[in-house]
Structures are given as structure tokens and as C-alpha cells.
Amino acid sequence: MKKRLVVLTGAGISAESGLRTFRGSDGMWEHENIEDVCTPRGYSRDKKRVKDFYNFLRLGLKDHEPNAAHIALAQLEKRLGNEMLLVTQNVDDLHERAGSRQVLHMHGALMRLACERNPNHRFVFTGEETMETRCPFCGAMSRPDIVFFEEQPQYMEEIQDALRECEEFVYIGTSSVVYPAAGFKSYAHSFGAKVTCLNLEVPASDPYTDVCIEGKASIIVPEWCDKFK
Numbered sequence: 001m002k003k004r005l006v007v008l009t010g011a012g013i014s015a016e017s018g019l020r021t022f023r024g025s026d027g028m029w030e031h032e033n034i035e036d037v038c039t040p041r042g043y044s045r046d047k048k049r050v051k052d053f054y055n056f057l058r059l060g061l062k063d064h065e066p067n068a069a070h071i072a073l074a075q076l077e078k079r080l081g082n083e084m085l086l087v088t089q090n091v092d093d094l095h096e097r098a099g100s101r102q103v104l105h106m107h108g109a110l111m112r113l114a115c116e117r118n119p120n121h122r123f124v125f126t127g128e129e130t131m132e133t134r135c136p137f138c139g140a141m142s143r144p145d146i147v148f149f150e151e152q153p154q155y156m157e158e159i160q161d162a163l164r165e166c167e168e169f170v171y172i173g174t175s176s177v178v179y180p181a182a183g184f185k186s187y188a189h190s191f192g193a194k195v196t197c198l199n200l201e202v203p204a205s206d207p208y209t210d211v212c213i214e215g216k217a218s219i220i221v222p223e224w225c226d227k228f229k
């Protein structure tokens, strides 16, 4: 179905729920080495370290709640139904816990594991992954369902189809530096969509973004969602 709206969220939407963003002062990548925990090389070098890192993030999610921005997007989905597509770069489950039913986690999800042998094998997982955890479909070793740098993000075909056809594309709480997500605005714009940015800081002028609204996601997202009746 042709989409009226495609929404892309990034770490900034979960910041007011107490989850660290990745860049900027005190961001995740100031505390952890990307190469160690988010690349295929780091994973092959020390699988236990990588599994433990994502175990820590997964088990910590219970201490965080969705905020008004997640809730507003879930309510918007109820109003727009299939006319809206929600894509997130986030691996947390706050969109789902706010009530969103259709969320494409293009960078993977903490509440799922994947299979080392077959990329089509993915399964819901809420506990602590160990070196003994196995894929329930084929028995191979599991791995975090996290898209490491240099790996292909998930759902790209579905996302690109929606970006080509949508009337409006909005990106929320993302620094727009990690591709391919950073290229969605120019892609949607080139197919005629209106492009809107909602972020704490408005980025330097950008030829693909028609409207920028600056502020905290918990304030500006509910206000912006109100315009869809």
C-alpha cells in the first residue's frame, strides 16, 4: 500500500527515556570501542565479549520506559494504519512497548537473536545469551541480532519501496551520519516527498530537508503528530 508517511527514528528519541545516544558527549561510542563490539572482526575475535555487551544492554532495557515521543508515534500508527511506516535505527524495544505494532528495526533488535549459520533464522530472546545458546531452527550457535558495521541493514527493499512512494518522510533524533539511513532523506526527496527533521539540534542547512523543528523529542514529536487528523 502506498505510504502517506515514513518515519525514521534514531537514538535521540530514546534519550529522554534514559538510554545513551551514540555520538556527542558521553555517547556510547565514547565508552565502548566500536571495532570491538560492533564489527564482524570484533565478533570473531571475542564472541563472549560481544554477547556480554548486548546482554548488558538487553537486560538493562527493563529499567527504561517509553517516553511521550514513542507514545505519540504509536498513537499516530493507530490513526494512519498502513499509510504509515515506522523504521528505527534503534535496537531498543521502546517503540513496541509504547504500542507500535509495525516497527522495522533496520539495525537489528536486542530482544531477538540471530543464527550464525542462516541469516533467515531469527528468534525472540529476552534473557542472557551464552556461548551455549543455540538457534532453535537449526542448532547452530546464536549471535546478537545486531547489524554490525559493514553488514547489510535489514528490510532495505521494503524501506526503499516506501520511500519512493511516500508523501512525507520525517527523521527524528538521528545525527544522520550512518549510511544507508543517512541517505533516506535525499532518496525520498528525489522522489517528491516532503522531508522533515525533528531533532534537538537543527543540522547545518541541508538541500534535502524542507522543514526542521528543533527541540526535545518528548515535546516536539507529539506536537508534530497532532497535525495528522
Ligand code: OAD
Residues within 6 Å of the ligand: 009, 010, 011, 012, 013, 015, 016, 021, 022, 023, 024, 027, 038, 089, 090, 107, 147, 148, 149, 172, 173, 174, 175, 176, 177, 178, 198, 199, 200, 201, 215, 216, 217, 218
Ligand atoms: P546518534 O547518537 O548519532 O545521534 C543522536 C541524535 O539525537 C543527535 O543528533 C542528537 O542531537 C539527537 N538528540 C539527542 N537527544 C535528543 C532529544 N531528547 N530529542 C531529540 N533529539 C535528540 O544516534 P543515531 O543517529 O541513532 O548503529 O546513530 C545511528 C547509528 O549509529 C545507530 O543505530 C548505531 C550507531 O552506531 C549500530 O549500532 C549499528
